[in-house]
Amino acid sequence: GENVEQHPSTLSVQEGDSAVIKCTYSDSASNYFPWYKQELGKGPQLIIDIRSNVGEKKDQRIAVTLNKTAKHFSLHITETQPEDSAVYFCAASMRGGSQGNLIFGKGTKLSVKP
Amino acid sequence: GAGVSQTPSNKVTEKGKYVELRCDPISGHTALYWYRQSLGQGPEFLIYFQGTGAADDSGLPNDRFFAVRPEGSVSTLKIQRTERGDSAVYLCASSLQHSSETQYFGPGTRLLVL
Secondary structure, eight states: OEEEEOOOSSEEEEETTTTEEEESSSSHHHEEEEEEEEEETTOEEEEEEEEEOSSSEEEETEEEETTTTEEEEEEEOOSOOOOEEEEEEEEBBBBSSOOOEEEEOEEEEEEEOO | OOOOOEEOOOEEEOOOOOOOEEEOOOOTOOOEEEEEEEEOOOOOOEEEEETTEEEOOOOOOOOOEEEEEETOEEEEEEOOOOOOOOOOEEEEEESSTTTTSSEEEOOOOOEEEO
């Protein structure tokens, strides 16, 4: 089955700097890759996602890139702000099949220092 | 509109007891998922409902775990003979249709088995 590896496990940056989180997946059939932000005591919140027919997607300060050949995808946050501090999870799944469950990485705790 | 809601938000029980966790998905969402999140880990898939039927229950760890969705809306996750290792956050997510849609998560139920 699918396996998703995520790194780093912790990341500390200064406010205004960029942050990059990387994930790799094992199942070449996976075609949907969402990123979730989870704040303490809350459920994961979708921040951006990408499908395998696209190499890059941007939404304001957030961007995701996908390399299908290498089976890895990355989250880029520019101009980080203290409110970006949270745990970020990448995930992978195969859309369009009978299964819809997401396989998550172990998470990256991002700390943005003012 | 209202998001996914879960009750209770916290549940403390003793080893060997039976517990029920409830999930109210977003209105009109036909797909519903249960995940379990241990401390410092990403969510792990338990079961997926399409309408009233369990389309994939491959993530349920053993036969002490069972879930129902009798009317295709609210779902209940049931855990019999709880063990200390069952302590975790149980997350529910829903999506508009089946596996091709974005999953929206609830805040979770924090279960502690003493």
